[in-house]
Amino acid sequence: MTSAPITFGRPWRVAFHIICLALCLSVLVPMALVVGTAFKPANEIYDLSPWPSQPTLANFGRLFGETEFLLYMWNSLATTFLRVVAQLAIAILAAYAFARWHFTGSTLIFALTLGAMMIPHQLVMIPIYIMIAELGWFDTWAALIIPNLAMPFAVFLLRQHMMSFPKELLDAAEMDGAGPLTALWRIMLPNLGPALAALTIVLSIDCWNEYFWPMLVIDSPGARTVQLGIREFLEENFEDFGALMAGVTIASLPVLLVFFLLQRRIMETFVASGLKG
Amino acid sequence: MDGTTAVAAARPPVRAGRPRFRGLVPWLYLAPLLAPLILFVYWPLLHTAWLSLVRWNLQPGQATEFVGLANYAGVLESSLFADASWNSMIYVLAAIPLKVLLPLPVAVFLWSLGRAGGTYRTILFLPTLISFVIVAVVVGWMLNPIAGHVTALLSWLGMGFANPLATPDGAIITIIVLSAWKVFGFNVLLYLAGLASIRRDLIEAMRLDGASDWVILRRLIWPLLSPTTFFVLIATVIFSLQQVFTPIDILTEGGPENGTTNFFYMVYQLAFRTFDIGRGAAGTVLLFLLLLVITLLKLRVLEKRVHYQQ
Amino acid sequence: MASSIEFQQVAKHFGRVVAVEAFSLSVQSGEFLALVGPSGCGKTTSLRMLAGLETSSEGRILLDGADITGTPAKDRDLAMVFQTYALYPHMDVAANIGFALEMRRVKRADVAAAVQRAADRLGIGELLGRFPRELSGGQRQRVAVARAIVRDPRAFLFDEPLSNLDAKLRVSARAELRRLQRDLGTTTVYVTHDQAEAMTMADRIVVMNAGRIEQVGPPIAVYDRPASLFVAGFLGSPAMNVWSGRATADGIVAGPLHLQAAMPEGPATLGIRPEHIHLAASEARRPTRIAARIVLLETLGAEMLIHAETPAGPVLVRLPGRAPDLAEGATLDVFADLAQAHLFGADGRRLDDAAVAEARAVAAG
Numbered sequence: 001m002t003s004a005p006i007t008f009g010r011p012w013r014v015a016f017h018i019i020c021l022a023l024c025l026s027v028l029v030p031m032a033l034v035v036g037t038a039f040k041p042a043n044e045i046y047d048l049s050p051w052p053s054q055p056t057l058a059n060f061g062r063l064f065g066e067t068e069f070l071l072y073m074w075n076s077l078a079t080t081f082l083r084v085v086a087q088l089a090i091a092i093l094a095a096y097a098f099a100r101w102h103f104t105g106s107t108l109i110f111a112l113t114l115g116a117m118m119i120p121h122q123l124v125m126i127p128i129y130i131m132i133a134e135l136g137w138f139d140t141w142a143a144l145i146i147p148n149l150a151m152p153f154a155v156f157l158l159r160q161h162m163m164s165f166p167k168e169l170l171d172a173a174e175m176d177g178a179g180p181l182t183a184l185w186r187i188m189l190p191n192l193g194p195a196l197a198a199l200t201i202v203l204s205i206d207c208w209n210e211y212f213w214p215m216l217v218i219d220s221p222g223a224r225t226v227q228l229g230i231r232e233f234l235e236e237n238f239e240d241f242g243a244l245m246a247g248v249t250i251a252s253l254p255v256l257l258v259f260f261l262l263q264r265r266i267m268e269t270f271v272a273s274g275l276k277g
Numbered sequence: 278m279d280g281t282t283a284v285a286a287a288r289p290p291v292r293a294g295r296p297r298f299r300g301l302v303p304w305l306y307l308a309p310l311l312a313p314l315i316l317f318v319y320w321p322l323l324h325t326a327w328l329s330l331v332r333w334n335l336q337p338g339q340a341t342e343f344v345g346l347a348n349y350a351g352v353l354e355s356s357l358f359a360d361a362s363w364n365s366m367i368y369v370l371a372a373i374p375l376k377v378l379l380p381l382p383v384a385v386f387l388w389s390l391g392r393a394g395g396t397y398r399t400i401l402f403l404p405t406l407i408s409f410v411i412v413a414v415v416v417g418w419m420l421n422p423i424a425g426h427v428t429a430l431l432s433w434l435g436m437g438f439a440n441p442l443a444t445p446d447g448a449i450i451t452i453i454v455l456s457a458w459k460v461f462g463f464n465v466l467l468y469l470a471g472l473a474s475i476r477r478d479l480i481e482a483m484r485l486d487g488a489s490d491w492v493i494l495r496r497l498i499w500p501l502l503s504p505t506t507f508f509v510l511i512a513t514v515i516f517s518l519q520q521v522f523t524p525i526d527i528l529t530e531g532g533p534e535n536g537t538t539n540f541f542y543m544v545y546q547l548a549f550r551t552f553d554i555g556r557g558a559a560g561t562v563l564l565f566l567l568l569l570v571i572t573l574l575k576l577r578v579l580e581k582r583v584h585y586q587q
Numbered sequence: 588m589a590s591s592i593e594f595q596q597v598a599k600h601f602g603r604v605v606a607v608e609a610f611s612l613s614v615q616s617g618e619f620l621a622l623v624g625p626s627g628c629g630k631t632t633s634l635r636m637l638a639g640l641e642t643s644s645e646g647r648i649l650l651d652g653a654d655i656t657g658t659p660a661k662d663r664d665l666a667m668v669f670q671t672y673a674l675y676p677h678m679d680v681a682a683n684i685g686f687a688l689e690m691r692r693v694k695r696a697d698v699a700a701a702v703q704r705a706a707d708r709l710g711i712g713e714l715l716g717r718f719p720r721e722l723s724g725g726q727r728q729r730v731a732v733a734r735a736i737v738r739d740p741r742a743f744l745f746d747e748p749l750s751n752l753d754a755k756l757r758v759s760a761r762a763e764l765r766r767l768q769r770d771l772g773t774t775t776v777y778v779t780h781d782q783a784e785a786m787t788m789a790d791r792i793v794v795m796n797a798g799r800i801e802q803v804g805p806p807i808a809v810y811d812r813p814a815s816l817f818v819a820g821f822l823g824s825p826a827m828n829v830w831s832g833r834a835t836a837d838g839i840v841a842g843p844l845h846l847q848a849a850m851p852e853g854p855a856t857l858g859i860r861p862e863h864i865h866l867a868a869s870e871a872r873r874p875t876r877i878a879a880r881i882v883l884l885e886t887l888g889a890e891m892l893i894h895a896e897t898p899a900g901p902v903l904v905r906l907p908g909r910a911p912d913l914a915e916g917a918t919l920d921v922f923a924d925l926a927q928a929h930l931f932g933a934d935g936r937r938l939d940d941a942a943v944a945e946a947r948a949v950a951a952g
Contacts, residue, residue, distance in 0.1 A: 005480050006389040006490050006498075016386040023383070024400040026458060031403075033426060034415055048429050090309040097306035104300075109307060116318045118572045120519050122541050123565055124321035126328060126548050126558055130335075131321075150313040168673035171640050174660040175667045175744075176734075177690035180302065186686075190677040209408035211523045216549070227410040231527055234414050241418055248411050255406050267402055271466050284693060284701050284738055288588075288664060 037245040045242050059242035060250075068221050069247060072229035075141070079225065080207040083145045087203055088196070091151050095158035096184050100170070117152040121212050132217055143217040144225070148207075153273045154199055161195045162188065198265035201258050202273055208255060226251045322565070328558035335552045348559035352547070358560070360535035361543040365518055367449060368456075368539055372517040375457035376464055377510050381502075384468030385494070398469065401462030409459065409523035416455050417442070417528055445536025448529050452537055456521050464509050471505030472498070504578060511575040515568065540564050589617040589774045590651045590741035592637065597646035599632050606632045608798045610646065614742075614776060619768050621777045621789035625821070629798040630778045631746055637776060638744050639663050650741060661690075666735035670747040672727045674719040680706070680730050681715040687738045705737040708767070725756050732764065742774040749784060757781075761788055782822050786810065794818045816935040819858045825892060827858045827929070828903055839930070843877045843899040844923060848930065850938055856931040861892070861905035863927035866920070875922045877902065881915050895919055 008016065033050050038059055040052040063069050098110055128147050137143040165188055173183040189196065214225045224232065230247050233240075259266055329348055331341040352358050383401075387394035404412065419425045422440045441447030475498060483493050522541050525531060531538035531546055538546065544564060548557025592614040599607040607629040614620050622630040635641040637648060639660030647656050655663055666687070674683050684705055685698040693701070706712045709729040719727060728748065735743055748764070749757045765788045768775050779785055785792045786806040794801045794809065794817075802814040813819035819827050830842025834855040839846045841857035864877075879895035879902055886909065893904040893913065904921055913919065930938040 005475075005477060006385070006493065008386065008389060008490065013386075016383070020383060020386070020397045020401075023461065024397060027400050027403050027462075030415055030419070033419070046423075046429065048426065048433065090313070093306040094310035097303040101303045103303045106303065109311070112314065112319070113310065116314055118568060119318055119322070120541075120568075122519070122522065122544060123561055123568075124318060124325065125545070126554060126561065127321035127324035128317060129549075146313070147317045150310055150317065152314075155310060166671065166673070168669045168671050169675060171638075171660075172667070172669060172673035172675070172734075173686075174640065175638060175665065176687035177661045178686075179659075179661060182690070187675055205406060209406075209410070211408065211410045211526075215526070227408055230410055230414055234417065234527070241421075244414065244418065248415060252407050252411055255408075256403070259403075259406050263399060267398075267466055268470075270402075270405060270463065271470050284688060284697065288691075288739075 034245050034248050037242060038249045040242055042242060059246040062240065062243040063246045063250075066243075067229070067233060067247075068224070069226075069229055069250075071222070072224050072226045073250070075223055076208055076226040079141050079144045080204050082141070083148060083207050084200060084203045086145065086149050087151045087154060088200060090149055091154035091158055092184070092189070094155045095162055096180075096188070098155070098159045099162035099165075100180070113150075113152045113155055116150065117156070125216060129216060137217070139218055139220045139223040141223065144214055144223075148213065151203065154203060157199060157269070157272055158192075158195075161192055165191065194262075194265055195269075198262055198269040201262060201266055202269045204258070205255050325558045325561050325565075328554055329562045331555050333554045335548075335554050344555065348555040349563070352556050352559045352563065355556075357535060357538070357543055357546065361538050361540050364449060364535075364537060365539040368453065368517045368521060369514050371453045372457070372513050373510070375453070376460050376513045376517070377506070380461055380464040380509075381468055381506065384465045384472060385498070387465065388469060388472045398462070398465065401465055403462070404459045405463045407459075409520065410527060412455055412459055413524040413527040416451065416524070420451065442528055443533065445532075445534050448533060448537045452521055452524050452528065455524060456517065460513065460516055460520075464513065467509050467512070468502070468505060471502050471508075475501050507578045508575070511571060511578065515571060540567065588739045588741055589772050591616045591649075592742060592774060592776070593649040593652075594633070594637070595647045595649065597633070597636060597643050597648060599629070599636060599641065600644045605798050607636070610798075610800060612793060612800065612803065614774060616774055617772045619765070619775045619777065619788060619790045621779060621785035621792045622795060623779055623782060623785040623792055623821075624795035624801075626780055628795040630780075630793075630795050633795070634667075634744055634746055634776060634778045638665055638667050664741045665744055666738065666740035666742075667744040667746065668731045668735050668748040670750055672719075672731040672748075672751070674727055674730055674734075676719050678718075679715065680711065680717050680719070680722070683719070683730055684715075684734045684737050687734070691738070701737050702733075705733040708736065709733045724752055725760070728752060728760065732767070736767070736771065736773075739771075740773070742776060743768070745775065745777040745779075747779055748777075750779070750781065757784075764788065782824065786822070794821060796821075812937065813858075813929060814937050816856055816858070816931045819929055819931070823860055825861055825903055825905065827860045828864070828901075829856060829858045830900060831856045843879075843897040843902065844875060846925070846928075850930070850932075854933045855938075856935075858929040858931065859923050859925075859927065861903045863924040864902065864904045864921050865924065866904075866906065866910070875925055877921050877923065879919050879921060881913060881917050881919050884913060884915055893919070895921075 029050070036050040036052060037045060039055040039057070040047075041054055041056045041058060044052055044054075094113070098106060098113075132138060132143050132147075135142075137146075169187055169191075170183050173187045178186060209227065210225075211227050211231075214228050215231075218224055218228060221229075221232075226247075230244070230251055233244055233247055330343060330345060332344045332348070333339060333341040387398055390397075419427045420440055420442060422428055425440075428440075441451050479497060479501075480493060483497055488496070518539060519541050521539065522545070525537050525539070525542045526545075529537045531542050540560070541564065544557050544560040547553050547560050592612075594610050594612040597607065597610040598605070610629075610633055612620075622633060624630050632641060636643045639655070639658060639662075643656060647654055649655065650663065650665075675686065678686065681699070681702050685702045688698045688701060702715065703712060706715055709732055711726060711729045711733060714722065714726060714730070719730070722730065728751070731748065745764075749760050752760055761784055768788075777785075777789065789806060791804060792806050792809055793803045796817045802809055802818045809818060810822050813822060816829070820829060828842075830844070832839055832841030832855055834848070834850045834852050836852065839848050839850070839855050839857065841855065844857060846857070877897055879897045881893055881895050882901075883894040885892040885894070889907070891906045891909060891913075893906065895902050895904065902921070932938050
């Protein structure tokens with residue numbers, strides 16, 4: 001960025017800094033409270049001070065010892081991994097077809113793909129619920145993964161990137177004897193690295209944070225995800241806020257960590273995706 | 278063998294060929310997308326439309342009974358629908374100042390800071406990353422009458438404090454505020470993306486014409502940003518209807534006295550709380566029509582945006 | 588490896604736009620053929636149809652007698668050098684050059700040897716470990732050529748391979764490329780809009796215009812006897828003097844000249860290259876003397892260009908060496924060497940040279 005496009009007068013600047021600081025505090029203070037409480041001993045839970053005077057891991061101990069939180073994390077990690085890999089594979093192939101070939105029906109199919117972006121889960125929940133009931137898939141990973149394989153926004157985003165990819169490189173690959181799949185795998189994808197990485201992370205965060213769908217199809221603790229686990233914990237262990245905040249900390253940590261790996265790209269991808277957590 | 282012969286040996290024969298099923302190839306790449314798209318989006322939409330015309334309670338053995346438009350009448354006449362409509366309107370109206378108007382000046386300010394605004398931007402973005410479950414759980418904890426920090430803070434200040442989630446008004450305000458908090462940074466980012474696309478030479482030209490910052494903001498940036506503003510508005514309206522599902526479900530389950538339920542939560546209540554599949558499907562079809570109208574509006578705005586770029 | 592190529596009535600339509608039409612052409616084994624024409628004339632489309640990157644709408648393309656019209660590009664065993672070079676940005680030079688061999692599952696050691704040989708041949712043997720972004724324009728161009736020669740294809744296809752180089756490099760690169768092609772003896776089809784490239788490199792040139800072939804032949808033959816007004820105007824820099832006029836029973840009046848010529852009545856066009864108009868002082872052939880006023884002098888060192896006006900239109904003269912006594916605004920006597928004149932009929936096609944019998948300059952009177 002070059003010089004500032006607009007320079008507010010000093011009083012405005014001060015006022016805006018105060019507003020922004022207040023907004024940032026509204027983000028950071030609750031986070032600090034959560035993390036602080038996660039390390040507080042039981043007798044300090046009700047104290048106003050955000051930080052524990054005697055930090056302890058006891059809350060984490062109870063979280064992992066008395067609940068199945070480790071299992072929930074495994075469920076979340078495994079289904080997120082499997083689902084995102086499948087979503088990416090499907091989106092990459094489709095985006096490539098849309099970006100590379102014009103064929104009868106391509107416009108219609110692309111419009112259908114875009115149209116699906118506008119359909120939230122709640123609009124299709126009843127028939128899919130029935131479907132899953134008939135297949136006997138309640139409380140399985142399949143119920144979490146399979147109805148969510150098509151990610152229209154990922155198709156759209158990848159298609160944009162692929163259309164701005166130099167066409168000569170694909171032509172050159174073809175002249176060199178590469179078929180379309182080889183050209184995709186060997187020539188195009190290696191050059192989409194950062195975009196793919198950001199997309200992968202955004203899809204993973206979306207899946208990790210998901211609530212509505214798992215809530216609908218998962219009931220037993222065996223297939224519970226982290227988000228469901230935290231809600232259950234709130235309902236069942238109502239008084240144990242220390243362990244609850246330990247769970248909240250652990251559930252948020254992976255998301256924040258991957259975010260800081262590729263901050264800027266991820267924010268851009270989020271903006272492009274329309275996913276808002 | 279040496280390299281030359283190896284290269285020659287690998288030479289494939291040139292086949293005299295006809296185009297072999299070349300038209301089929303794109304469909305092979307699209308099939309993995311089309312299958313779930315049809316099975317889990319478009320077929321369920323049609324199925325829902327059918328289910329909205331029958332009476333069924335989700336029991337596998339139970340026969341379905343065709344009832345025509347009775348489910349629609351049932352939904353439209355219910356007090357749940359009246360409450361959901363009213364609340365949906367409140368959610369949307371409250372969203373406009375909090376989520377659409379307020380982020381705009383903040384975004385312009387961050388834009389004027391350039392690189393220095395990065396820290397603010399990143400911190401404000403963090404709520405987007407945190408799951409709504411966790412946001413709702415933490416808010417529930419902080420508002421908890423016994424253990425909550427907000428409660429404790431207020432009683433320490435000598436103010437009595439009742440749990441806002443216990444009253445309909447308090448509950449809906451809580452959900453409005455926490456959803457505004459969650460989406461604020463995201464909308465700031467949307468505005469920043471719009472601002473970044475404004476060409477600097479336009480601003481410089483206007484400044485050379487003797488315009489002040491205020492004039493530039495009002496006469497150049499606001500009009501050029503208007504497609505973005507409209508986009509943020511539409512996206513926020515949908516967000517304010519849909520994404521609050523999670524905090525509603527976790528904090529209030531639509532209550533108290535249907536005080537926080539909205540269209541999205543209503544169809545869930547109908548289908549999976551009262552197990553009235555017909556009415557749930559009828560509500561879903563109505564909600565679909567509403568979203569369709571909003572989406573068509575959005576498409577018109579996108580066309581306008583293209584127009585602006587020329 | 589050298590193969591023969593044949594286009595038989597090939598056409599390409601994009602929707603209702605006709606890009607190439609009735610394209611028939613034979614390329615001999617080992618020949619260097621240049622397709623030349625203004626942008627949009629269909630030369631690149633023709634090349635891409637030969638490559639297999641574009642499907643043809645009509646006609647057949649034969650490679651060594653086999654019909655390859657429907658064969659996918661990857662199975663045609665042709666190598667192409669692109670205008671942008673199209674080097675794979677994520678692969679080093681060695682991987683770029685060796686990619687085609689790798690696709691054919693040639694053994695790793697053999698690939699390395701072949702890559703080294705091709706790179707050495709182009710003087711880039713030291714650059715094998717570099718990435719395209721670390722190379723200069725000239726080096727990239729060489730990598731692109733190395734990538735084409737490494738697998739000894741049936742033919743080389745070049746699509747404006749030198750147009751991204753700066754002017755100086757372009758001149759040396761074209762000589763080098765020509766020498767390389769002669770040494771290898773590989774059939775080559777070369778697309779360019781630069782007539783100098785086409786003239787200096789090709790065994791034969793194909794001049795194209797608006798999707799059709801205007802003329803095919805050795806460069807000098809095409810230059811000396813352009814088959815059409817379009818070719819006459821396109822080849823040669825600066826462009827030929829062209830005067831349109833009429834043929835009557837009395838002869839042809841075109842611009843400042845009046846020719847005695849036996850040809851059917853109707854519109855006719857006379858063309859004379861700037862180097863075939865000489866200063867009248869140096870010779871005394873009176874009949875084609877033209878009196879002109881000098882408008883602009885361009886002194887290029889080795890030669891001079893004189894832009895002059897006659898009452899019947901502008902005339903451009905190209906003189907070797909210098910003429911310090913000429914000045915802008917002065918009048919000048921020149922004469923046209925009618926042995927070198929070109930006559931075109933109403934349809935723009937060339938008329939036989941024998942038609943010009945005698946002539947005199949109108950303006951000179």
